[in-house]
Amino acid sequence: MAPTRSTTPDPQTTPSADPPRSLKPGTSWRDAWERSLAAAPEAFGDDHVRNLWDGQWQPDGHPLPAASPVDGTPIAGPPRLDADAALRAVRASLDQHRAWRHILLAERKARISATLDALTEHRELLALLLVWEIGKPWKLAQADVDRAIDGVRWYVSEIDRMLTGRTPLPGPVSNIASWNYPMSVLIHAMLIQALAGNAVIAKTPTDGGVSCLTLACALAAREGVPATLVSGSGRELSPALVRSPEIGCVSFVGGRDTGARVATAVADLGKRHILEQEGLNTWGIWNYTDWAALTPLIRKTFDYAKQRCTAYPRFVVQRAAFADFLTAYLPAVRSVRFGHPLAVAAPDDPLPELDFGPLINATKAKELADLTTEAISRGAVPLHRGSLAEGRFLPSQDTSAYFPPTTLLAPPSASPLHHAEPFGPVDTIVLVDTEAELLAAMNASNGALVASLSCDDQETYERLAPQIRAFKVGHGKPRSRGDREELFGGFGNSWSGAFVGGELLVKAVTEGPETERLPGNFPDYHLMP
Known part of the structure; x- marks a missing residue:
């Protein structure tokens, strides 16, 4: 847990205290933490979260001190692993992958649907964790949770046709994502990847979202979804999460500098990849x-x-x-x-x-x-x-x-x-x-x-x-990432690898005909939107 930051007012920027406000009852960080501990005691300790690998919530890792951006309240930080532990987690995920890829689709759909029901039951708690961890306003935090749930439900209803003639990848999908959309981007992607027959690995963002992701993964793991959730610095974990031969695909959302390094690594290895990087919209x-x-x-x-x-x-x-x-x-x-x-x-x-x-x-x-x-x-x-x-x-x-x-x-x-x-x-x-x-x-x-x-x-x-x-x-109107059938990708340095959305999201994490060419932003191939 992090020490409390200074609250000494700056006379030039001190906000007005008129009208005086207070914290909404029942919404404190302590309230959110105690509810999380009650909902998933296997994943939450008295003051820390655990890593999930080899099908178990592990006590390893060194918690990084953290504070909420909302008001400096000390909150739980990520339990950082070293490179050796990350490699063991990846190898354990491969074992899970080899078992999961043979689970019948009907059973996978049932387990993912049960996970969605559990996420729905804990919707408000997940949103409250997002408020404290990454500063999202309440309405936007709820929307992030809802988009994840609703989006995956659509894939559950459509996945049969999308998987016709397709098989899971040889190894698990590794996910490295930024902190801003833990549910509607990261959890959404992980559940669809699992629905398609893959074990899934995710690195918790260093800047925030670890408790929300821990709760969501705990609910998925209870239903038998082969998820791995680990924390650590990119420098320490990248060799395992990007370069390991066990990894079947790398999915990255983040900045151009880090994305360029990941792109170089996956290109050298000929590994499947989905790399979303920022651009000046x-x-x-x-x-x-x-x-x-x-x-x-x-x-x-x-x-x-x-x-x-x-x-x-x-x-x-x-x-x-x-x-x-x-x-x-x-x-x-x-x-x-x-x-x-x-x-x-x-x-x-x-x-x-x-x-x-x-x-x-x-x-x-x-x-x-x-x-x-x-x-x-x-x-x-x-x-x-x-x-x-x-x-x-x-x-x-x-x-x-x-x-x-x-x-x-x-x-x-x-x-x-x-x-x-x-x-x-x-x-x-x-x-x-x-x-x-x-x-x-x-x-x-x-x-x-x-x-x-x-x-x-x-x-x-x-x-x-x-x-x-x-x-x-x-x-004359803004565009967004989109949901369900809508495709998403980027041009130039804003994107590398396979495009996603609709059937393309499933195709990116499964294998099809030998002659198949995945649509995406590759050196010699582009799909116009």
Whole structure:
């Protein structure tokens, strides 16, 4: 458990205590922990979680101190394994895989369905753990749990046709994912991989989500799903989780730097892979006049402080329309609500409906503060700089992980905010005069996952959209990862390996005809969305 961080108020950023708020009764970290301990005592100790491998919850690992980004409350950290222990876990998973791949599909469907029923029973607890561990507002945390459950249920109903003529991989699927969507990305993928006949391994993200993932995996393991959950540094665990010959496929969600190292490793080994990496997703404005429709869409882009792979941190705006754009944009950013996700004015009040809570940690908040200050010093124009005084907080709470909405015009080319995704509530705006400039600015990061283009004329959209280097392009609306039949992938440096979604997610983790070529972002092959 981590020591409590300082709560000494900063006179320049201390949030207003009017009206005074308190923690919603029954939502404290201690409440969440005791409920988790009662729900899965095999996986939770008095003050720590355990690793799951070889079908058992193991006492090994060295717990890393951790604190909630919400208010600095000490919480359980990941029990980190060393490289040798990780290798033993992978070898044990291969034994599970060899047994599981021969389990009849009807039985696999029954066990996955039973797991989904258990996840549904503990839905609110899983969501509460997400609030404390990664700072998600209550409504968004519930949505993350629900998307995982509903998405896997759809695969259970469709899996028979998807597996026709297909067999499990020779070895288990290894999952390394970022902290921001533990349920709807990581648990969702693991259960579908298991449904397809594979044992599954996951590394808990270092920055958060370990308790939520532990509870979800405990519920799955009780139903006989062959899941392995281990913690540790990427440097220590990567040789086992990426390079081990026992691994049948590597599924990665994270940043470009780490993703590039994983991509090099799997390419050298000829191993199946699904590598989702970040890109600078952009929203273009060209010959557009429906400004009233744009304002609510812009506010929606601030959900979860833009801490997601499909966030839109860059707006590329036609210079002639800039004044009208600001008239639509500024009311949206000024209406964003943020603060402590569990703070209420009265005990009977419902939990607040916030756009976002804290960033993942205080280090990230300081990084964004430094980046914006640096960009402004080099010439960027601050169009909006929110204040922590606008947030909803408990009196005198630690707010070091919070960062208010910020918008900069024309970040200089020397600034990281010009070409990289900030992964926080910071928007940058670039002005252009020609269609060529529009496309160049929207393609600044050599490939992205999503993009949007707001223009009045459908013909103009259809002409420009194919030139935008993003896997999905929306016409005047945001795009997302998608669910069920919807495909997902990326262009350029935002993605490597097989595309996913619908049948492709199952094909990526199973074997088919010898002549099969998996659709994806490979060196010599692309599937257009």
